[in-house]
Amino acid sequence: xxxxxxxxxxxxxxxxxxxxxxxxxxxxxxxxxxxxxxxxxxxxxxxxxxxxxxxxxxxxxxxxxxxxxxxxxxxxxxxxxxxxxxxxxxxxxxxxxxxxxxxxxxxxxxxxxxxxxxxxxxxxxxxxxxxxxxxxxxxxxxxxxxxxxxxxxxxxxxxxxxxxxxxxxxxxxxxxxxxxxxxxxxxxxxxxxxxxxxx
Ligand SMILES: C[S@@+](CC[C@H](N)C(=O)[O-])C[C@H]1O[C@@H](n2cnc3c(N)ncnc32)[C@H](O)[C@@H]1O
Numbered sequence: 001x002x003x004x005x006x007x008x009x010x011x012x013x014x015x016x017x018x019x020x021x022x023x024x025x026x027x028x029x030x031x032x033x034x035x036x037x038x039x040x041x042x043x044x045x046x047x048x049x050x051x052x053x054x055x056x057x058x059x060x061x062x063x064x065x066x067x068x069x070x071x072x073x074x075x076x077x078x079x080x081x082x083x084x085x086x087x088x089x090x091x092x093x094x095x096x097x098x099x100x101x102x103x104x105x106x107x108x109x110x111x112x113x114x115x116x117x118x119x120x121x122x123x124x125x126x127x128x129x130x131x132x133x134x135x136x137x138x139x140x141x142x143x144x145x146x147x148x149x150x151x152x153x154x155x156x157x158x159x160x161x162x163x164x165x166x167x168x169x170x171x172x173x174x175x176x177x178x179x180x181x182x183x184x185x186x187x188x189x190x191x192x193x194x195x196x197x198x199x
């Protein structure tokens with residue numbers, strides 16, 4: 001694991017998020033578009049765990065993210081319909097959730113009682129792009145910017161524990177937020193660094 005980018009409030013760690021998360025300080029919000037366990041090619045990540053192993057892994061990742069967040073912070077993730085019966089299985093303890101969307105569901109989780117004021121954005125994944133085979137599943141930048149604006153303010157620090165090509169980091173930079181990204185695959189880290197340098 002290594003810090004491969006650290007500039008103007010944006011950090012990118014190359015490594016397994018479960019190794020990196022425990023080394024981080026507090027963050028203000030977490031946004032993540034995790035693998036959906038549908039056999040997608042993600043370089044170093046095998047996207048074909050058993051359902052039980054997948055849910056346990058995601059639950060562990062989200063719990064580790066929650067441990068880095070303050071009491072009023074939001075965790076938002078994108079998911080697909082077939083997992084929506086399992087939201088409670090992966091939601092951190094004492095978090096309330098609200099979901100929306102058709103294909104790409106958005107799950108917004110917050111600590112305490114369900115006092116989330118706004119609905120999550122609808123169909124955040126509806127315009128998924130596949131740029132030249134560089135990464136199979138890049139989150140749309142406009143949807144990412146939209147979601148970040150709902151859960152964080154300029155100057156806040158946003159965490160993306162599986163940041164792929166760095167869309168969350170780019171969106172945070174454009175919004176004047178700080179960000180910490182973690183990505184397992186070195187090639188995707190290289191793409192994220194190129195995108196950040198071009199932003
Ligand atoms: C759906 S993609 C994220 C796409 C990203 N939002 C973007 O716009 O490029 C999920 C990412 O999680 C990464 N990943 C899977 N397991 C990981 C782990 N244990 N630690 C860090 N990253 C991981 C995969 O390599 C993949 O790039």
